[in-house]
Amino acid sequence: MYKTTCIMKRILFPTDFSEIADNAFLYALKMADSLEAEIMLLHTFDMPIIDGAEIPINFKEMYDSLELQQMAHFQDYIPKLQRIADAHGMGHIKITHLLKSGDLTFAMQDAVGEHNISLVVMGTSGVSNWFDSLFGSQTGEAITSLTVPVLSIPIEARYKKIKTIAFTNLYREKDFEALERLVEIAVKFNASIKSLYVKKSSSTISDEEIKIWEGRCSAWPVQFFVVPHDDVKETIQDFINNQHIDMLTMLTERRGFWEDFFSSSLTKKMSYKIDIPMLALHERSSTNA
The missing domain is CATH 3.40.50.620 (HUPs)
Structure with a gap:
């Protein structure tokens, strides 16, 4: 029998709280369960674009307020994912979360480097014209820019x-x-x-x-x-x-x-x-x- 030495430590799961992401989450759970890994949820948000000459004095307060608002959305979302895990007998899988501002691809690159990520699992909107759609998407950017494997899950996929x-x-x-x-x-x-x-x-x-x-x-x-x-x-x-x-x-x-x-x-x-x-x-x- 072939002996495996593959050890997955942490799976990165980017989410925007959408149906596409929810559909992919079950795959992330199954991968984590089979590969003996934990899941790190990643959510990114955009900061308002402000002219450098017109930075308000209370910019830090604005940033902190927006970050707290996004964190509140994230915290409201996590119990939903935990219920999905529990319903499929995978409540034992460790799930942590990461909130970052800015571009998703850059955020994933940072997370891969900083948190010992072995695999990225992310949802895609569907690929009726497979090649063109894939490489015109955030998933395509992840595939071509990250150094770890990327598992893309079409919205049509059912686990x-x-x-x-x-x-x-x-x-x-x-x-x-x-x-x-x-x-x-x-x-x-x-x-x-x-x-x-x-x-x-x-x-x-x-x-x-x-x-x-x-x-x-x-x-x-x-x-x-x-x-x-x-x-x-x-x-x-x-x-x-x-x-x-x-x-x-x-x-x-x-x-x-x-x-x-x-x-x-x-x-x-x-x-x-x-x-x-x-x-x-x-x-x-x-x-x-």
């Missing part, structure tokens, strides 16, 4: 046990390392992984190279699928449906990489929505290893 995880593979060394990390997470859920490589006509990787690469993973709970097709997005969609995927996982890099990866179908609309969570893993470097 069910994560049994099968899809991993989009390009058979590089960085994909091997990402897959190894995913295996550690999957073992915690007692889930299987299905690796998908959409082999475009322009691909230069050989069948022998693929076979050697996969041989290194023989001890892992992973099935490998190689599908020849030039429409990557449609192939992923079909794979999710046909293989009954509960969570999609991708290794993310710069936006340009994603544009290249999906270039054959960027102008096409998705034929249906992806309504399952997507876990974005980042290439591991010496700074975030």
Whole structure:
């Protein structure tokens, strides 16, 4: 049996008190329960924009008043989340909260660095045009700017046990390392992984190279699928449906990489929505290893 060394310490859960956030909270709880982690709630608020030449004498009082008001909203919201946790048998999970002023992305970056965050779980409004919507959203900003994995939960998603995880593979060394990390997470859920490589006509990787690469993973709970097709997005969609995927996982890099990866179908609309969570893993470097 594959032995896991993965230890999740703290999950960051940004919330704006919306239905989208509430829907994602159950996933955050389930992740925390399975990965033996605690949850840190994060709420951000905007300060009024004031001309530097007209800063009022009582600016500090204004800030303190606004912060107290936001903290009151936060404190009113926390019991609702605690009731959700209790109703699903996860009242034992430790939940702390963090209130910050300013931009959400910057606040998440600070929280990741200051509070030993291992994972971010956040809701998204839905992805009828998946790529364009995702990268035009705060979730997209989080995925491309944070150094820890980001689990995005579409508003259409309804929690069910994560049994099968899809991993989009390009058979590089960085994909091997990402897959190894995913295996550690999957073992915690007692889930299987299905690796998908959409082999475009322009691909230069050989069948022998693929076979050697996969041989290194023989001890892992992973099935490998190689599908020849030039429409990557449609192939992923079909794979999710046909293989009954509960969570999609991708290794993310710069936006340009994603544009290249999906270039054959960027102008096409998705034929249906992806309504399952997507876990974005980042290439591991010496700074975030």
